[in-house]
Amino acid sequence: MRLDQLFATRARTLSFEFFPPKNERAWYTLEDSIDQLVPLGPDFVSVTYGAGGTTRAKTREVVEQIQGRWGVTAMAHLTCVNATRAELGALLDEYHGAGIGNLLALRGDPPKGQERFVPVDGGCSHAADLIALIGARGGFATLCAAFPERHPEAASREADWDRLADKLRGGACAAITQLFFDPADYRAMCAHVAARLGRAPRIIPGIWPVVDWAGLQKACQLSRAAIPERLRAAIEPLAGDRAAARRAGMAFTVALCRELLAAGAPGLHIYALNRSTAAAEIVTALRLLGESI
Numbered sequence: 001m002r003l004d005q006l007f008a009t010r011a012r013t014l015s016f017e018f019f020p021p022k023n024e025r026a027w028y029t030l031e032d033s034i035d036q037l038v039p040l041g042p043d044f045v046s047v048t049y050g051a052g053g054t055t056r057a058k059t060r061e062v063v064e065q066i067q068g069r070w071g072v073t074a075m076a077h078l079t080c081v082n083a084t085r086a087e088l089g090a091l092l093d094e095y096h097g098a099g100i101g102n103l104l105a106l107r108g109d110p111p112k113g114q115e116r117f118v119p120v121d122g123g124c125s126h127a128a129d130l131i132a133l134i135g136a137r138g139g140f141a142t143l144c145a146a147f148p149e150r151h152p153e154a155a156s157r158e159a160d161w162d163r164l165a166d167k168l169r170g171g172a173c174a175a176i177t178q179l180f181f182d183p184a185d186y187r188a189m190c191a192h193v194a195a196r197l198g199r200a201p202r203i204i205p206g207i208w209p210v211v212d213w214a215g216l217q218k219a220c221q222l223s224r225a226a227i228p229e230r231l232r233a234a235i236e237p238l239a240g241d242r243a244a245a246r247r248a249g250m251a252f253t254v255a256l257c258r259e260l261l262a263a264g265a266p267g268l269h270i271y272a273l274n275r276s277t278a279a280a281e282i283v284t285a286l287r288l289l290g291e292s293i
Contacts, residue, residue: 001073002101004141004173006043007202013043013267014283014293015204018066018274020058021048029274030062036276038070043122045102046176046269049077056091056225060257063100075143076100079108080130084122088130092137095178103141105130105167105177116153128167146175148185148205152224161189165196175201176269178210181252182228183259192263205260207270209278211247213239217267250278254285261291268293 006013016037017150021027033249035046038279045183046061066074067265076095082122107117107127119125124133127144134142144167148161154160164175180186186205193201210216213235220227234252272279 003075003139005074006073007266009172010043011266012261012293013204014022014040014268015042015044015046015047015269016272016279017206017269018062020062021274024211025273026076031277032273033272034066034070034072036280037272038072040280042072043077043267044073046075046103049079049106049108049283060095060098060100064098065072067099071136073104074100075104077104077106078130078134079106080119080124081108081117082123084120085124085133086122087270088124088133089137092134092140095166096137096139101139102141103134104145105134106145126163128163128170131171141173144172144175146189148177148180148182148189150225154255157185157189158192159220162196164189165190165193165201168193168197168201173202174266175203177206177222178204179206179225179271180214181210181225181231181256182269183256183263186260186265187263197215200264201291202266204267204269205251205257205265207257207268207282208226209270209273209282210235210253211278212242212249213244213245216249218271219263250281257282257286257293258289258291261286261293 018030019240021030045066047059049059059148060087063074063076066072105127124130131144133143134140146164150157150160168175189200190203208219216227234248235245238248268280283293
């Protein structure tokens with residue numbers, strides 16, 4: 001099902017994010033994780049796209065398998081990196097032919113060794129350009145990325161949120177956020193974009209399961225997300241006790257999800273990291289607490 005049609009009928013959605021496995025053993029891990037998460041009833045899942053398009057074929061393969069074997073709507077990530085408009089158009093034709101109707105349109109990070117993103121000749125410079133290209137091709141529901149704390153290259157968070165409004169105005173039917181840990185940032189972003197659009201935007205929070213201090217630090221270093229003091233105070237003193245740190249981290253994650261849902265978030269998009277345990281625990285805990293997700 002196309003996600004624009006799904007969103008028209010669902011006030012809230014549950015979704016998970018996976019990445020293409022690198023080897024046969026990783027395929028088994030991914031398959032086992034999907035087996036464990038599908039019974040939770042996700043409305044859709046997404047599959048990431050490697051830097052520079054390095055996992056392009058595998059992304060498509062995983063999306064096709066999820067839709068064919070498990071019967072779950074899947075969305076493929078797509079970036080502007082190292083691709084001309086003609087190449088992107090050919091890829092869109094391939095996706096359409098394979099029954100892939102949902103895309104997350106991203107500019108993408110600079111290829112390894114480059115400090116700044118530079119489009120190839122004949123390529124797209126921004127995610128908004130890719131969204132327009134997909135819209136001109138037709139046949140897809142397109143989502144985009146959102147940054148509650150701002151994109152690292154943006155002059156300010158308000159300037160970044162203005163660009164988000166442009167993407168939603170330009171053809172994206174919804175947005176999924178980068179990981180973040182302060183619900184105030186999410187609320188401020190939604191209010192800003194709503195004022196620009198004249199309507200409430202559909203911005204789905206991306207949820208990072210906090211299971212250990214080292215993993216949290218690494219995730220935030222890569223994404224440049226901030227660690228709020230209350231999260232740091234809850235996890236850092238327990239860094240030497242993995243079980244205790246995990247309990248505290250998961251409690252924080254569940255509380256964050258509840259606060260976001262109470263603020264009107266239209267669902268949750270959980271970064272499963274090709275593992276099922278933490279994602280399943282979050283959903284189960286929320287449902288036991290009475291949340292409809």
